[in-house]
Structures are given as C-alpha cells and as structure tokens.
Amino acid sequence: RRYGFSRQPGKTEQAEDKKIVLPPGLAAAGKAEPCDEDDLQAAEELRIKTLMTGMAAMATEEGKLTASTVGQIVGLQSDEIKQIVSEYAEKQSELSAEERPERLGAAQQHRRKVASLNKQILQKNKLLEELQAKCTDLQAKCTEAKKTLAEVKSYSEKLDKELAALETIESQADSSILQSLRALVAMNENLKSQEQEFKAHCREEMERLQQNIENLKAEAVENAEEQEPNKIIEQQYRTEKDKLQKIRLLLARRNREIAILQRRIDEVPSRAELTQYQKRFIELYSQVSATHKETKQFFTLYNTLDDKKVYLEKEVNLLNSIHDNFHQAMASSGSREQFLRQMEQIVEGIKQNRMKMEKKKQENKMRRDQLNDEYLELLEKQRLYFKTVKEFKE
Structure with missing residues (x-):
C-alpha cells in the first residue's frame, strides 16, 4: 500500500487485468467520461503498478526471456524499442518519486501521470501517422514497381520475339551477307567510338580556347592602360572583317556567274564535235536510206508479183471459160x-x-x-x- 489504497483480491485483480489490456486511446476516451477523481486515480495507480510488477518480474529473471517475448521484441521496430526503453525509464523515475509521498500530494502525482500518459498518446498517434504515411508511400512504390515490372516483362517478351525472328532470318539468310553485315556493324560501332572521341577532343579544345579567352580577357582588364588601343584594333578588325565578308560575297557571286557562263560555253559544241555529229548523221542517213530503199524494193516486188498473180488468175479464168463454152458455141x-x-x-x-x-x-x-x-x-x-x-x- 504505497499510495494509501488497499488491494482487494479476486474480482478486483481480474478488473485490474482487464483495465491494463485496454489501449491508450481507449483509456484516454474513458477518462473523458464523467467519473469520480478517486476512481480514476485508483485505476491509473493499479495500471502502473501492474506494469511495473511485470517489468520487475522480467528483471528478476536475470535476462531469461520466453520464446513469445523474444518474438514480440524482435517483431518490434527499433524506434518502438527505444521509445519503450525511454518510457520504462520515465516510469521508474515516476515510481521513485511516488515512493516519497510525504513530499508530493496525490493530486499532483495524478496530474503528472495524466500528463505523461497524454504525452505517450500523442507520441503513439504521431507514430501511427508516420507509419500510415510510410505504408501509403510503400503501397505507391509497390504499385509503381509492379507497373514497371509488367512493362519490363512485356518489353522482354517483345525482345525475345524479335530475337527469335532475327535468329530465324539469320538461319535463312546467306552467310556471306551476314558476314558483310557484321563487318558493317563493327565499322559503324568503330565510327561511333571515333565520333565520341572526336567530340570529346572538340569539347576539350573548346574548353581550352574558352579558358584562353578568359585569360586574355583577364589580362585585358588588368592592363587598363592598353584598353583603348585594343578597342581601336578591335574596331579595325571588325571593319576589315566586314569588308572581307563583302568581298567573299562578291567573289561568290562572280564565281556563280562564271560557272553559268562556263556551262553555257560547254553546251555549245565545238567544230570537231559538229564534224562528228555531221558524220554520224550522214551514217545514220545512209543506213536509213539503204533500209528505205530495200523496203521499197520489197514493196515493189510484192506489188509486181501481186499484179502478175491477178493477171494469171484472169487468164486462167478466161481459158477455163473458153474451154467450158467452146463445144456449146x-x-x-x-x-x-x-x-x-x-x-x-x-x-x-x-x-x-x-x-x-x-x-x-x-x-x-x-x-x-x-x-x-x-x-x-x-x-x-x-x-x-x-x-x-x-x-x-x-
């Protein structure tokens, strides 16, 4: 009887066990109901005494834990274990303070206990919210991972199909063509690597030139006395550069005109080409004339033979008519x-x-x-x- 309350055996102990099993949220809700201050204080003292009795029993066993207790401790997270350890330290300090009733009154002790329990409730609620947020985040990550896995599986199946099709085509294709294609692919990869090396070299050269430009600019800023002559030289350089650009444009225009005139001159045939054309036309004309003459002779021969045939047919018909009508005439x-x-x-x-x-x-x-x-x-x-x-x- 530390706090001046007598402990009744039997039904009172069962009621104390039932009260201890209640979670902190329900205990806080129960405190909101209208009840007597002595009853609340008695319930809190019984709960704390029971908790401390269990802890003391565990401490007296010199570190020997049952399998269920070890499983529960292992199942807890490290943060929860730390929090329970801190709560245990707080409870021990509270109990040590409770052992001095002559210094503190019962109402003050009860208020401290209520404040501590409210703090624990807030911590548990905060932990619950954090766990819910982590759970939601993990569910979203799990959904995204499942989606990514499905996409990867579909892409893998697509790659497998394409690989099978390529293997089929490769088995049906000519070995020499495949060898040439492999050589071309190797050449392409070599060219790509050379291109990457060239780009890297160009970037390094550009960085070096930019660094030189920055150094020159820094030197120009340091040499403030030479700034005006440099501006004059730069202006002259720009003027000469503009003149050079105009001269290049004029030269390009002249080159285009010269190229157009050169093409026109090339289009006009020379005397030797005209002679060759003339000879070729004469040869073609001779061939056409000979072919025409031969064709004309064939037509003339055909017409002559056709006329001869017609006259012979008339002669034969006339002789047949005379022969048929001679005896009758x-x-x-x-x-x-x-x-x-x-x-x-x-x-x-x-x-x-x-x-x-x-x-x-x-x-x-x-x-x-x-x-x-x-x-x-x-x-x-x-x-x-x-x-x-x-x-x-x-």
Whole structure:
C-alpha cells in the first residue's frame, strides 16, 4: 500500500487485468467520461503498478526471456524499442518519486501521470501517422514497381520475339551477307567510338580556347592602360572583317556567274564535235536510206508479183471459160458468131490493158530517168560540199 489504497483480491485483480489490456486511446476516451477523481486515480495507480510488477518480474529473471517475448521484441521496430526503453525509464523515475509521498500530494502525482500518459498518446498517434504515411508511400512504390515490372516483362517478351525472328532470318539468310553485315556493324560501332572521341577532343579544345579567352580577357582588364588601343584594333578588325565578308560575297557571286557562263560555253559544241555529229548523221542517213530503199524494193516486188498473180488468175479464168463454152458455141452458127465476137472483145480489152501498162511503164521509166538525173546532181553537190569543207579545214 504505497499510495494509501488497499488491494482487494479476486474480482478486483481480474478488473485490474482487464483495465491494463485496454489501449491508450481507449483509456484516454474513458477518462473523458464523467467519473469520480478517486476512481480514476485508483485505476491509473493499479495500471502502473501492474506494469511495473511485470517489468520487475522480467528483471528478476536475470535476462531469461520466453520464446513469445523474444518474438514480440524482435517483431518490434527499433524506434518502438527505444521509445519503450525511454518510457520504462520515465516510469521508474515516476515510481521513485511516488515512493516519497510525504513530499508530493496525490493530486499532483495524478496530474503528472495524466500528463505523461497524454504525452505517450500523442507520441503513439504521431507514430501511427508516420507509419500510415510510410505504408501509403510503400503501397505507391509497390504499385509503381509492379507497373514497371509488367512493362519490363512485356518489353522482354517483345525482345525475345524479335530475337527469335532475327535468329530465324539469320538461319535463312546467306552467310556471306551476314558476314558483310557484321563487318558493317563493327565499322559503324568503330565510327561511333571515333565520333565520341572526336567530340570529346572538340569539347576539350573548346574548353581550352574558352579558358584562353578568359585569360586574355583577364589580362585585358588588368592592363587598363592598353584598353583603348585594343578597342581601336578591335574596331579595325571588325571593319576589315566586314569588308572581307563583302568581298567573299562578291567573289561568290562572280564565281556563280562564271560557272553559268562556263556551262553555257560547254553546251555549245565545238567544230570537231559538229564534224562528228555531221558524220554520224550522214551514217545514220545512209543506213536509213539503204533500209528505205530495200523496203521499197520489197514493196515493189510484192506489188509486181501481186499484179502478175491477178493477171494469171484472169487468164486462167478466161481459158477455163473458153474451154467450158467452146463445144456449146460450136454447135450452131449463131452461137459461134456470138462466141467469136466475145473473143474479139476480150482480145480488144487485153490490147487496151496492154497499151495502158505500156504507157504506165514509159511514164515510170521517164520518172526514173528524171530522179536519176536529180540524184546525179545531188551527188555532184555533195562532192562539191565535201571538197569545200576540206579546203576550208585546210
């Protein structure tokens, strides 16, 4: 009876155990209900005494813990363990203070206990909020990790499919082509590495030049006396640079004009090229003329043979008609005279056709002689032309 309260066995101990099991939140809620101050103080003192009794029992066992106690301690987080240790130290200090009742009153002790418990409740609530925030963060990270894992799996499956397709194509392709492709890929990688080295060298050179520029600027700032001449020199440099740029533009314009004129001059054929063109055209004309002449002869031969065929068919038909009607025409004198008249008409028509053909033959012959004379004149002109060209060249 440290605090002046008697402990009743039996049902009172069971009630004390039930009160101790309640969490801090429910205990705080229970304090809000209207109750007697002595009852509250008695409940708090019983809870603290029971807690300290358990701790003392654990301390008397010289560090021997059961398996369940070890599992509970291992399951706790390090922060919670530290907090429990600090609470234990606070409780011990409070109990040591409670052992001096002559100095502190019961109401003051109760207020201190209530303040300590409220502080613990706030700490537990804060810890709960931190754990909830960590849980939410971990859930978000887990969701993101699952999403990333799904994307990686899909990408891996896609790569596996593409790799299988490439292996199929590689097995079906020609080995020489694959060898050349591998050589080209190796060359490409080599060129990329050379490009990276060149870029790195360029960056180093640029940094060096920039450092030189900065050094020169620093030297120019230090040499304040030479600043004005440097400005004059820089102005002259800019002026000369502008002049050089204008001269380059003018030179480029002149070069373009010269190139255009050169192309126009190149487009005009020279005398040797004209002579070659002329010879080639003459050769082509000779070939075309020979082909035309040969084709014309074939057409003439075909027309002649066709006319000969027509006349032979007419002659055969006439002879067949005479042979068929001869015996019938000779049967009587009237039919004989009619037959003879028809024969005379046929002979007269043949003579007229012959005269027409002879006339046409004479006309064609005269036309041939005229064309031959024209051809001879053209040959004479051609010889005169070649002779003149030769004399002109000489």
